[in-house]
């Protein structure tokens with residue numbers, strides 16, 4: 001039997017990258033998939049892609065940082081399929097060429113915190129009563145190794161992911177009484193639309209691959225397989241955890257100052 005048969009999942013930001021990979025694998029594992037995606041065309045595209053693969057699916061165009069959009073996506077899952085079992089707070093943003101903390105604008109700070117922190121809060125608040133009514137389930141927050149390891153010029157991104165990981169703990173403590181498990185996945189280096197410009201630099205991919213103990217950057221399927229495990233009953237006694245999925249990147253102590261000094265030119269830091 002498929003591992004998510006009979007389950008209903010809502011995935012934010014699934015019009016691209018990691019969220020798209022999670023939506024497709026959840027569908028292949030038997031889940032009905034609702035999507036909340038801010039880009040109108042990407043919302044249409046993922047709905048069509050899922051349906052053409054035989055998955056029961058819809059995609060609402062909307063913004064995770066707007067409470068009404070979060071609530072409507074949850075209500076549509078319940079309206080269409082009678083329940084909600086799984087929420088994946090995947091939508092996230094970073095600003096390319098992020099300035100230093102000193103240069104960062106107030107509007108950049110506000111946008112990153114709105115999408116990466118307030119969005120998961122609003123979606124969790126909207127989804128938890130429906131997941132409780134289904135008898136419990138799983139919430140997965142897509143964080144980042146940046147929650148634990150800072151580079152210069154990451155602006156508010158690293159802080160937003162650290163806040164998200166604490167939100168995971170808080171949610172796990174409060175929602176456990178309803179058999180709702182809450183965990184974070186913290187990806188390392190993945191090539192998606194979010195960071196496409198980084199990988200256009202000559203030699204960047206090879207340099208990154210060489211830095212990672214497992215010898216390659218991640219693929220969205222790596223995260224999707226972990227998300228299926230955390231969404232399914234196979235992880236029934238796991239909550240309040242953050243699982244790094246980085247090919248050993250953090251284990252290799254990239255953040256050591258010697259390594260950072262070697263990487264500085266590649267990171268665009270002079």
Ligand SMILES: NC(=O)c1ccc[n+]([C@@H]2O[C@H](COP(=O)([O-])OP(=O)(O)OC[C@H]3O[C@@H](n4cnc5c(N)ncnc54)[C@H](O)[C@@H]3O)[C@@H](O)[C@H]2O)c1
Nearest residue numbers: 013015016017018038063064091092144187190192193194
């Ligand atoms: N790519 C990486 O290397 C990497 C590493 C660590 C963590 N992450 C995290 O993984 C998650 C997915 O990122 P990705 O790499 O797939 O990037 P991506 O840009 O390909 O996908 C992000 C998706 O979220 C959508 N989105 C953005 N703001 C939204 C909003 N306010 N409401 C609804 N949808 C919104 C975008 O339109 C896009 O479809 C993010 O939370 C990101 O921080 C990515």
